[in-house]
Amino acid sequence: MIRPDLERLPAYVPGARNERALKLSSNESAEAPLPTVAEAMARSLAQVNRYPDMGALELREALASHLGVEVGQVAVGTGSSALCQQLVTAAAGPGDEIVFPWRSFEAYPIFAQIVGATPVPVPLTADHRLDMPALADAITDATRVVFVCNPNNPTGTTITTSEFTQFMTRVPADVIxxxxxxxxxxxxxxxxxxxxxxILRHPNVVGLRTFSKAYGLAGARVGYAFGPEPIIAALNKVAVPFSVSVPAQAGALASLSLVDDLRSRTTSTGAQRDRLEAFLAPYGTPHSEANFVWVPAEALRAAHGVSPQEAAATLAEADLLVRAFDEGIRITVTNQEEADTCMRVWTEVL
Known part of the structure; x- marks a missing residue:
């Protein structure tokens, strides 16, 4: 009764959990939502006997103003990951291809396989950055979507404007x-x-952002996409009805006006990220522009003779949870106290 190809579908692996451990295995904020956001969400609970606004019109209007686009150019969903899946669902099917950097967000190949499309991973460069010429080389007549993760998860590296511009000159107009x-x-x-x-320069580019990270609403699950109206309309057609809850819409709406508070939090996180980067410099950790840092697998093996999975298991025994991939370890950056603990435990057990 189940599609046989799903046996080959890899399961998405969330960050490890342990109530007594310091959890730096998921890219989430250690800070609770700002008081006004929490209050707005609490007030909204009185309305949860009713379905949420399926079109999230008030939130989309606020996002459109925030982004400088029209309301019809904005879609909301249960995190940017859901919108990535909706984009693939709207654009691709069996026989099509989805191109993406690798390693990058681990759900990209899953989304491709869910719709029966072929995932086409493109290796990163030696310095852990997206290889934009190679991404362009991977595009064929069967390509429907190319994902460009910037900053890249899990390496934190970014691409330059020139690299993206040159890449876009090679992307066919009918590839998203x-x-x-x-x-x-x-x-x-x-x-x-x-x-x-x-999106103003290219009619086939769609932007994807989320309230899960810097805004501290990972548990609320709300993200947004913006771009050409025909693509956004298609995203909405394949969305699960009423998926973004009443509290999620209220929290996101309240968050948008808190520009100074958000900047204060991201600046603080950036300072701790710089500290962890300096601490991990002997491992060849690249500069990150996200809320995490990357430790390459080859450096772990050279320094300690262990794989990322073995290093993560050792750290977990000392109640420090990090995220291990075959290619390296990703460590979420939060606040000074947790960064101090991370560096202390790393020094003691590795």
């Missing part, structure tokens, strides 16, 4: 480019593409 900016609020790079600008 998803500029995944889930960590946009942490990105202080001055020379890097920004989706609100790129």
């Amino acid at each position: 480019v998803a500029l995944d900016e889930a960590y946009f609020e942490y990105n202080a790079a001055t020379d890097t593409p920004v989706a609100t600008e790129e």
Whole structure:
């Protein structure tokens, strides 16, 4: 009764959990939502006997104003990951291809396989950055979507505006480019593409952002996509009805006006990220513009003779949870106290 190809579908692996451990295995904020946001969400609970606004019109209007686009150019969903899946669902099917950097967000190949499309991973460069010429080389007549994760998860690296511009000259007009900016609020790079600008230059670019990271609403599950109206309309057609809850819409709406508070939080996170980068410099950790840092697998093996999975298991025994991939370890950055604990435990057990 189940599609046989699903046996080959990899399961999405969330960050490890342990109530007594310091959890730096998921890219989430250690800070609770700001008081006014929590209050707005609490007030909204009186309305949860009713379905949420399926079109999330008030939130979309606020986002459109925030982004400088029309309301019809904005879609909301249960996190940017859901919108990535909706984009693939709307654009691709069996026989089509989805191109993406690798390693990058681990759900990209899953989304491709869910619709029966072929995932086409493109290796990163030796310095853990997206290889934009190679991404362009991977595009064929069967390609429907190319994901560009900037900053890239899990390496935190960014691409330059010139790299993206040159890449777009090689992308056919009928191929959608998803500029995944889930960590946009942490990105202080001055020379890097920004989706609100790129959608004006290219009618096949869609931007994707989320309230899960910098805004501290990971548990509420609300993200947004923006771009050409025909693509956004298609995203909405394949959305699960009423998926963004009443409290999620209220929290996101209240968050948008707190520009100074958000900047204060991201600046603080950036300072701790710089500390962890300096601490991990002997491992060749690249500069990150996200709320995490990357430790390459080859450096772990050279320094300690262990794989990322073995290092993560050792750290977990000392109540420090990090995220292990075959290619390396990703460590979420939160606040000074947790960064101090991370560096202390790392030094003691590795």
